[in-house]
Amino acid sequence: MDETTADGTRAPGRTPDHSRLPRTAMIGVGSMGGAILAGLRAPEVDIERPIAVTTRSEASAEAFAGAGDVTAxxxxxxxxxxxxxxxxxxxxxxxxxxxxxxDVVREIAGDLEPGAVVVSVAAGVTSAAIEAELPDGVAVVRAMPNTPSTIGLGATGIAGGASASEEQVALVQRMFATVGEALIVREDQINAVAAVSGSGPAYIFLYAEEMTAAAERAGFDEDQARTLVKQTIVGAAQLWAHSDETPETLRRKVTSPKGTTEQAVLELQRGGWAELFDRALAANVRRSEEIERGE
Structure with a gap:
């Protein structure tokens, strides 16, 4: 199991082996790019420095002024x-x-090093579409991270394009291991990764919204409801993280026969949760496919 800090975040900068990460450039360091950059900058990560980053605004680049490990x-x-x-x-x-x-790939194509690996974290843009804009000898790997990467607890799916070797895919996996768990998948699974873990935090937050609202309707004030729901989610997640048991087993341990939890769970199940999740994931995948078609 992963090592976590006292506040529940995973200690960043952990890679599966001690191989040094090569010189890295990052085009765009917004929310997700910034999370990846934070992982790469951790002192425990052995990477060739400085890391080159680009931003649109000069103000954003100035935020890295004086940083010895980043050139912006x-x-x-x-x-x-x-x-x-x-x-x-x-x-x-x-x-x-x-x-x-x-557009960015076309812009940089002529300046890429032979043997370079281009990593895209964009949904709905296939490796083939990127490869079509690149010279021979440049590999493409797609990655689908999620927002908990900002605290070192991300889940990332990694898929190599036709041009990428196993070693190049493994290199990208090591990079994303600096911000959480990184799983190698087939490219035809990337849209499903986006549906499950890429968008997954939004589903958890939607649950938190609805549960908090229900707690308020049950008589708690806003602060009380938020505290109860937030700590329940954090505590349950940590309980699972520190356990080798399945969610079903952990749920059953809380669900006594003929008890109060059982009645609530039965009500939720009668609401068709299984079918609802199937429909939600299918809708997510469908939208990724539409983006791939330019719709």
Whole structure:
């Protein structure tokens, strides 16, 4: 099981082996890119430094002023910032929005090193679409992380494109292991990864919203309801994280026959949770497929 800190976050900077990560460039360091960057900057991570990053605004680049482990360039100040950043990089992470990926790839294609690995975290952009814009000898790997990566507790699916070797996919897996768990999957599973873990935190937060609202309707004030629900979710997640038992077993341990929990669980199950989750994941995958088609 993963080692966690006192506040429940995972200690960052843990990689499966001691191999050094090569020179890395990151195009875009917004929410997700920033999480990956934070993991790579952890002192425990052996990576060739400095890490090159690009931002759109000069103000965002200035946030890294004085950092010895990061070199930041802004496209606002330097129109060739992306091209400069990728030169000499063995790993290039595309942290831009899906509709920007192809334009960025075309922009940097001529400056990529032979043998470089381009990593895309964009939903709905296939490796084949990216490979079509790149010279021979440059590999593409897709990654689907989630927002808990910002605290080192992310879940990331990794899938290599046709151009990527097993070693290159494993390299990307090691990079994402710095911000949580990284699982290698087939590319035809990436949309399902997005549906399960990529969007998964939103489902948990929706549950928290509805449970908090129900607690308030049951007579608790806002602060009381939030405290009860939040700590229940955090505590249950940590209980599972520190256990080798399945969720079903852990649930049954709380559910005494003919008890109060059993009545609540039966009511939820009568609401068709299984079918509801199936429909929700299918809708998520369907939207990823629509994005792939440019819809």
């Amino acid at each position: 360039l802004s496209s606002e100040r330097d129109p060739e910032a992306n091209r400069r950043a990728v030169r000499g990089a063995a790993l290039v992470v595309l942290g831009v929005k899906p509709w920007m990926v192809r």
